[in-house]
Amino acid sequence: MKNNHNNELTSGGTGRFFMSAKISRFEATKAIITTEDGQELTWSVKNLPDKISPDTPLNLKISLADDNNNDQQELATSLLNELLNPGPA
Numbered sequence: 001m002k003n004n005h006n007n008e009l010t011s012g013g014t015g016r017f018f019m020s021a022k023i024s025r026f027e028a029t030k031a032i033i034t035t036e037d038g039q040e041l042t043w044s045v046k047n048l049p050d051k052i053s054p055d056t057p058l059n060l061k062i063s064l065a066d067d068n069n070n071d072q073q074e075l076a077t078s079l080l081n082e083l084l085n086p087g088p089a
Helices: 065-084
Strands: 017-027 030-035 040-044 057-062
Touching: 017 040, 030 057
Parallel strands: none
Antiparallel strands: 017 030, 017 057, 030 040
């Protein structure tokens, strides 16, 4: 599926869109993230996982704000299933 800006985004039919990227470099308290098509995003380092370094591969996800409730439900269901149905020890 393509968006209106001719950048390839993969939705997998879910209505959520993903793009590969990597940390290019750090500038003070900001990380410069480069997408697979060469676009650059500036992101606060405090909003990134610990122990991240240049060339760390990332998957960017874009979804509508109201999709957040579905994500939280899926996470809760997954956690409950793990707790209630533990695998072999």
